[in-house]
Amino acid sequence: MIPRLLALLAVAMLLPAAVLAEGGADTEALYQTHCASCHGADRLGGIGPALLPGNLSRLKPAAAEAVIRDGRAASQMPGFADQLEEDQVTSLAEWIYREPEVEPSWGRDEILASQLVHHPDGSLPDEPRFDADPLNLFIVVETGDHHATLLDGDTFEPIHRFATRYALHGGPKYTPDGRYVFFGSRDGWVTKYDIYNMQVVAEVRAGINMRNIAVSGDGRYVMAANYLPHSLVLFDAHNLDLMKVYPAVGENGESSRVSAVYAAPPRGSFIAALKDIEEVWEIPWPLPTEPVVSTGHMATPLAPRRGHDTPNFRVRRIPVPDYLDDFFFDLDYAHVIGASRGGQGGMVVNLDSGEKVADLPLEGMPHLGSGITWEHEGRRVMATPHLTRAAVSIIDMTSWEVIKTLETDGPGFFMRSHANSPYVWADVFFGPNRDRVHVIDKQSLEIVETLIPEPGKTAAHVEFDRYGEKLLLSLWEDDGAVIVYDAETLEEEKRIPMSKPSGKYNVWNKTRYEEGTSH
Structure with missing residues (x-):
């Protein structure tokens, strides 16, 4: 890859200044000179990832400018600060967020x-x-350096x-x-x-x-x-x-x-x-x-x-009577619980009959993909965090009524438990309290502990071992770690340094569809 980059840079030195100026056609020429060999002439990707708006949704434009200028650590992406002026970096970053004139096909x-x-x-x-x-x-996915x-x-x-x-x-x-x-x-x-x-x-x-x-x-x-x-x-x-x-x-x-x-x-x-x-x-x-x-x-x-x-x-x-793009299923997959597009509720659909069974009042964009279930007082309940509301909703899966709404320290992203654990863990992924994680008692349906593993650092995504005796929690940072806890005493036992460990996935839980893990 390095010889190819050097060749491209040599060609760039011969281009007229007008080609290296800010502007639509000129910026595209910049892209073809410096980026196309890795990201594809049509931005569909190659050695490097695709550079289209939908693929860049997790990268803010200012961060894209920094990557173009300084490169990306632990990857093959070099920095172009020595080859591009600052306005050219800005122009390139803006250009890759534009929708292509012709929709790409695959x-x-x-x-x-x-x-x-x-x-x-x-x-x-x-x-x-x-x-x-x-x-x-x-398997621990480390998104900080793509390992x-x-x-x-x-x-x-x-x-x-x-x-x-x-x-x-x-x-x-x-x-x-x-x-x-x-x-x-x-x-x-x-x-x-x-x-x-x-x-x-x-x-x-x-x-x-x-x-x-x-x-x-x-x-x-x-x-x-x-x-x-x-x-x-x-x-x-x-x-x-x-x-x-x-x-x-x-x-x-x-x-x-x-x-x-x-x-x-x-x-x-x-x-x-x-x-x-629909x-x-x-x-x-x-x-x-x-x-x-x-x-x-x-x-x-x-x-x-x-x-x-x-x-x-x-x-x-x-x-179905509405657009449903986030799902949760009951244990035998007879029903799908879907969140509506506006994030102001959800509905339950029987997959055998195709009929809507119930509407759910779940304001605040419920993250049903992270929902979990357990037995409570002889009935099956499910719980879901909300992406824009500081709450966890708990629902009776027989009557489909919300039986409790727990107020949390901020909107959350993930919930986890295990059949052998008395607790549910819910993170506070969004907002100023993202360094906290709540521990909820399955029977009292109350928050019994709030942990702050590392002040100021995002704590997220719990996963249990196959027995429900230990659990892993992420410090969701580039210089982060996976923290091992005792699932009963809630005491920290070990820290394993990792690069933004975004998720941890236990083989037993994910193949046996263990109660308390999202599927």
């Missing part, structure tokens, strides 16, 4: 051309190269640290045996990683701006949800071979971004959340004894599966 041909198979499935040894419980491992750490869940010692794609999003997903983990990046890359051998098996780019991925309950299929293009993409999990592209188009012909896709193992299907059309989609995968057959796109609605013979990979449309 379809079957581009997906097929992007596939990289490093170690064909079955070519690596079947025994782990480490001495640890394979079902009590954690992940494989962590022993018994000793809390790192086993291996490896580079990931830029800006992982939506949480890694495991095969049921815990051997393989799949990552999805904001700019569309799906990566299959062999935990036993600590090697990347295969990669493929599913889209330009991807929201998340899901893995079927049997571990045989992977589905990706895209904002750009508007699509769902289905892969065979073995080597990430492309199986099918589903354009996200409603019955009225309107196209939609796909907010997320989820695996629903009790139903044997994927469930997709659509941001711009539908929920269900796509069944074949049972292990069923052959995989080719199917046409956009079938007519099907009866819910639940053990019935259902054509594989065909879309069942479920009309």
Whole structure:
């Protein structure tokens, strides 16, 4: 990469001053000179990430200027302070946030051309190269420098640290045996990683701006949800071979971004959340004894599966009375709880009948994707934080009534618990009190402790070990750490330095759908 950059810089020295001036066409020339070799001539990405507004949503323009000027630590992104004037840096930063004149496309041909198979499935040894419980491992995603750490869940010692794609999003997903983990990046890359051998098996780019991925309950299929293009993409999990592209188009012909896709193992299907059309989609995968057959796109609605013979990979449309783009499911996936677009409430839809069961008064943008459930006084309840309200809502899942609203020290992002723990942990991710985390008693439904692990540093995202005896909490900073707590005494036991550990994912909890963990 360095020789290519030097060559590009040499060309830049010969360009006339007018080309290096601020302005639309001239700024594009700047981009082609300094950026295109890594980020693609059309800003769709290459060695570096895609540079489109949707992919840059987490990076503020001022921060983008700093990256162009000074480079990015622990990456291949160099700084251009010696080659560009300050107004040129500002112009470039502004330009990459503009929507392209022609909407970029990423379809079957581009997906097929992007596939990289490093170690064909079955070519690596079947025994782990480490001495640890394979079902009590954690993957810790470190977004500060785009790495992940494989962590022993018994000793809390790192086993291996490896580079990931830029800006992982939506949480890694495991095969049921815990051997393989799949990552999805904001700019569309799906990566299959062999935990036993600590090697990347295969990669493929599913889209330009991807929201998340899901893995079927049997571990045989992977589905990706895209904002750009508007699509769902289905892969065979073995080597990430492309199986099918589903354009996200409603019955009225309107196209939609796909907010997320989820695996629903009790139903044997994927469930997709659509941001711009009033539908929920269900796509069944074949049972292990069923052959995989080719199917046409956009079938007519099907009866819910639940053990019935259902054509594989065909879309069942479920009309809903509002746009739903953030989901939570009950334990057997009979109902989906969705947040409405305006963030002023939610609704419950029965996935078998397709009928709305209840409306939920959940003002303040409930973050249902982080909701959890537990048993309280003989009934199942769910709890969700709110992104714009300092509260946690607790809902009876039989009557669908809000039975309690806990006032917190600020809006939150994540909640976690475990079947063997008496407590729920809820962070205060937004606002001046982001260094706090609340501990809620499951039976009294009261906040019994508020911890401040490191004053002034964001505390977020709890994950328990497989037994519910220990838990990990992130200091969500570039010079952050994962903190190990005793789940009963709430005492800190250990700190493991990490670079913005945004999420920690335990194999047992995520493959057994352990109560108290988000799915």
